[in-house]
Amino acid sequence: MTDASQTAAAPVPLSARLDRVGVVVALIAIVGMDWQPFATLKPNRLVSGQGLGLGSALPTFWAAIGIGILSLATILAVLRTGARLRLATGIVSLLMLALLIGLVPAHVVPPDNSFARVSPGAGFWLMALAFAVLTTDAIAKLKLGPLARLLLLAAAIAATALILGSGHWDGLSILKEYATNADKFWREGRQHILLAVASLAAAIVVGLPLGIACHRHATLRGVTLPVLNIIQTVPSMAMYGLMIVPLGLFAASFPIAAQLGIRGIGTAPALIALFLYSLLPVVANTVVGLAEVRRSVVEAAEGMGMTKHQRLMQVELPLALPVILTGIRIVLVQNIGLVTIAALIGGGGFGTFVFQGIGQAATDLVLLGAVPTIALAFTAAVLLDAVIELTERRRL
Amino acid sequence: MIELDHVSRRFGEQLAVDDVSFAVERGTITVIVGTSGSGKSTTLRMINRLIEPTSGTITIDGKDTTAVSGEELRRGIGYVIQGNGLFPHWTVARNIATVPTLLGWDSAKIARRVDELLALFSMKPEDFREKFPHQLSGGEQQRVGVARALAAEPGLLLMDEPFGALDPIIRAKAQEDLLAVQRRLGITVVLVTHDMEEAIHLGDRIAVMDGGKLLQYAPPAEILAKPAPGFVAKLVDGADRPFRLLSLAPVSSIVEPGTAEGPPILETATLRDALSELLWHRRDALPVTAADGSTRGKISLSNLVAHAGGAA
Amino acid sequence: MSRLIGPAARLSALALLLALVLRPDWFEPILKPFTENNAPAIYTQSSLLSLTLAHLGLVAVASVIGTALALVMGVFVTRPMGAEFLPLSRSLVNIGQTFPPVAVLALAVPVVGFGLKPTLIALVLYGLLPIFENTITGLKEVPENVVEAARGMGLSPQQQLFRVELPLALPVILAGIRLSVVINMGTATIGSTVAAKGLGEVIIAGLLTSNTAFILQGGIIVALLAVLLYDALSILENRIAKRTGRLAEVAG
Numbered sequence: 001m002t003d004a005s006q007t008a009a010a011p012v013p014l015s016a017r018l019d020r021v022g023v024v025v026a027l028i029a030i031v032g033m034d035w036q037p038f039a040t041l042k043p044n045r046l047v048s049g050q051g052l053g054l055g056s057a058l059p060t061f062w063a064a065i066g067i068g069i070l071s072l073a074t075i076l077a078v079l080r081t082g083a084r085l086r087l088a089t090g091i092v093s094l095l096m097l098a099l100l101i102g103l104v105p106a107h108v109v110p111p112d113n114s115f116a117r118v119s120p121g122a123g124f125w126l127m128a129l130a131f132a133v134l135t136t137d138a139i140a141k142l143k144l145g146p147l148a149r150l151l152l153l154a155a156a157i158a159a160t161a162l163i164l165g166s167g168h169w170d171g172l173s174i175l176k177e178y179a180t181n182a183d184k185f186w187r188e189g190r191q192h193i194l195l196a197v198a199s200l201a202a203a204i205v206v207g208l209p210l211g212i213a214c215h216r217h218a219t220l221r222g223v224t225l226p227v228l229n230i231i232q233t234v235p236s237m238a239m240y241g242l243m244i245v246p247l248g249l250f251a252a253s254f255p256i257a258a259q260l261g262i263r264g265i266g267t268a269p270a271l272i273a274l275f276l277y278s279l280l281p282v283v284a285n286t287v288v289g290l291a292e293v294r295r296s297v298v299e300a301a302e303g304m305g306m307t308k309h310q311r312l313m314q315v316e317l318p319l320a321l322p323v324i325l326t327g328i329r330i331v332l333v334q335n336i337g338l339v340t341i342a343a344l345i346g347g348g349g350f351g352t353f354v355f356q357g358i359g360q361a362a363t364d365l366v367l368l369g370a371v372p373t374i375a376l377a378f379t380a381a382v383l384l385d386a387v388i389e390l391t392e393r394r395r396l
Numbered sequence: 397m398i399e400l401d402h403v404s405r406r407f408g409e410q411l412a413v414d415d416v417s418f419a420v421e422r423g424t425i426t427v428i429v430g431t432s433g434s435g436k437s438t439t440l441r442m443i444n445r446l447i448e449p450t451s452g453t454i455t456i457d458g459k460d461t462t463a464v465s466g467e468e469l470r471r472g473i474g475y476v477i478q479g480n481g482l483f484p485h486w487t488v489a490r491n492i493a494t495v496p497t498l499l500g501w502d503s504a505k506i507a508r509r510v511d512e513l514l515a516l517f518s519m520k521p522e523d524f525r526e527k528f529p530h531q532l533s534g535g536e537q538q539r540v541g542v543a544r545a546l547a548a549e550p551g552l553l554l555m556d557e558p559f560g561a562l563d564p565i566i567r568a569k570a571q572e573d574l575l576a577v578q579r580r581l582g583i584t585v586v587l588v589t590h591d592m593e594e595a596i597h598l599g600d601r602i603a604v605m606d607g608g609k610l611l612q613y614a615p616p617a618e619i620l621a622k623p624a625p626g627f628v629a630k631l632v633d634g635a636d637r638p639f640r641l642l643s644l645a646p647v648s649s650i651v652e653p654g655t656a657e658g659p660p661i662l663e664t665a666t667l668r669d670a671l672s673e674l675l676w677h678r679r680d681a682l683p684v685t686a687a688d689g690s691t692r693g694k695i696s697l698s699n700l701v702a703h704a705g706g707a708a
Numbered sequence: 709m710s711r712l713i714g715p716a717a718r719l720s721a722l723a724l725l726l727a728l729v730l731r732p733d734w735f736e737p738i739l740k741p742f743t744e745n746n747a748p749a750i751y752t753q754s755s756l757l758s759l760t761l762a763h764l765g766l767v768a769v770a771s772v773i774g775t776a777l778a779l780v781m782g783v784f785v786t787r788p789m790g791a792e793f794l795p796l797s798r799s800l801v802n803i804g805q806t807f808p809p810v811a812v813l814a815l816a817v818p819v820v821g822f823g824l825k826p827t828l829i830a831l832v833l834y835g836l837l838p839i840f841e842n843t844i845t846g847l848k849e850v851p852e853n854v855v856e857a858a859r860g861m862g863l864s865p866q867q868q869l870f871r872v873e874l875p876l877a878l879p880v881i882l883a884g885i886r887l888s889v890v891i892n893m894g895t896a897t898i899g900s901t902v903a904a905k906g907l908g909e910v911i912i913a914g915l916l917t918s919n920t921a922f923i924l925q926g927g928i929i930v931a932l933l934a935v936l937l938y939d940a941l942s943i944l945e946n947r948i949a950k951r952t953g954r955l956a957e958v959a960g
Binding site: 019020021133136137139140141230233234235236237238239241242244245248333336337338340341344345351354355357358361363366367369370373374377378380381 | 742790792793795796798799800802803805806807808809810811814815817818822890893894897898901902908911912914915920923924926927928930931934935938
Binding site: 315319 | 444446467468472477478479480481482483484498541544554
């Protein structure tokens, strides 16, 4: 980590006092603050709008405070400072941005105008990106343990919930979009999670025993893994499409299936497609995890008189657990993303808003679908990463 | 007593163990020695039926090992392997408790037994109980491995290259520990190694195997003095053979009456140690003492040399 | 996972793909039963060949750009000069991969409009992540003593990188590229929802008009194309890995 230039004589050169990541963060933040609109004001939902800088989007007092704090944060980012201070700087800046953006609607829209829409502009997003990068870098450099990371995640969720609950953002267009879709939002949200989790559960129920069987029988392994690999390679839209045909035929030939809701389109083909995608990571990671258990450990278990079943349950599976969980993490994150596309075949989920939004060229509607999807996937990833790390702790 | 009677094991085309018969006396250490591929590990693993013999029978105390299920048999026999095979996700205490738990002992009895064994291997129970294997040194892991194998008080302990992964100093210590524990508990031990030195040091009897065949089965002194021609002779042949032979007998075995000048030697020391002392102090004889310091006589160079040769 | 499919299966899959794309009318009798109300069984809005070429072209361009960017970034963060960015890069790759491709696509639309552009952006951004990740992993996995030996023999940092480190990391990097191409095939298909020209168009048309024949046609072509491409890249990767004397452990 030592700089070649640092060996030079007395006054430390500027380059050594600057944090390189911080310089990038600052450049993004400065472009966002000074050259891009902080918010966009549109006369109604669909037409394009006009950009507002920090100065014109906010009351003078708040604009001054915002510019002051964000500039200070930018300077702190550039200087070589401790990771804890950088983490605090990043979090405070993000909270500041969250606070400021919520103040815009009341300032720029007359109270009796219910058509005008205020949404975060490129400047807001750039600054959010910059300080999110600063926060991420600080977290990575602090090498936080799993529990600390979970705590941060919980804090982030709590802060978001608090802001949303307080109504501070209610004037923003994405929340206006939510307000008109509130019932549907929660319905599609439930459907989204249901599809992602149910297909994962099915994949675990089938994939875990299949993985164990593959571990024990090389021939089965040689057939199963390539087939699952091919399935995984098929693009999701094609997969969803191809599911329609057999299920449609099935429903046509067995009316009782159709009465149960099994049709070519809808939840059933989405679930099956997701299940098929989920199998490979679960099976492959079970096989790898079991194969990685040291020979001597398995042999010791056998030598002490454990039955095959006891060996599997008490020794092999617990030791393979982190690798199996990694497969489950891959599946869950992947499924949360893939469910979005299921909306195309009537499977529901947040993708419904995304594709409706694309169809109507309504950005806010796209965001209403995309943002919760990303938040869900991100939460699942952080959560499972922490769990995996906790289970890895006691390994040789 | 363990008896192997015309035991063979075939893997496909290959005869890994070829018509091996020998008997192990209760309370002794038998070492099976050979190169890799000699069939020594296969032979050991047939005793606890990790591998089933293709033909022949194995009895323990007169009972055919196939009379009970493999699992039941193995729960009654201690088993230690190279690299210890400790379960990395369990604490030391839980590792040691493996077989007692399988046998359904009650928890108080298991806890007592764990502490007893840790103490036996000079590890403070309160320090070691809750540790995980990765928190132990190589030597400690090895000792826990042996303690685990002894947990259910088996009369027989099978060890497959138990000291193979240890560095020389820890290895010597582990060997001494094993000898001490074996003497104290009076258990029967069958140990596999590729190291003739180790075999001579530990074994009451040595079984030399090569190409699946048992070539010679005899006490170490006999193996050294009268090796079977061919492989065994080549194995024990070498410049230090006299010293190996001397290392087998204690000073007390050739102590003579009389006195001598110089630093005294303990009667429990090996003849090899005595030779070393005699040469180092440039003496023809040294006094021999007992552990309590009382004089037992002397040991002379000429007498010692007479014991160091092979068959005349 | 050296070869996904045997030579015979590979050839028949290729033949089927070519027939589907070049002579779609051959399949009319098979597909006809899947249509209703006398709807056409074969997609004729654009020629399937032109859609396939557009699809492959989009993936190729995105993969080349993505690979170039990812390689430069990957090399940069593993040099002493870029070391400060390494922990951040790893985190960003991790976070980036939790973004669903369709979200990246949808979010690009408001910024650059409909059509090819958002699709290309989504493909490049999302596709470079596995390559970047594997470039870092591959370069970090080069044994220290090999680099040390190269240094000891007087190779300059550039020579070390191009003659020793990159060739040794190549199998892992290639595994990343393969993964990226497969992901891009899928994302390009979804690109049709934002009006990028590609094979997704056929599937979408089928979904919009409830024409199962279109869905089948498009779905099978896309699936075959992806599997064959993946297979071809695996073979290439294996050849190179054998030459470098080690196999890529980081599989897709």
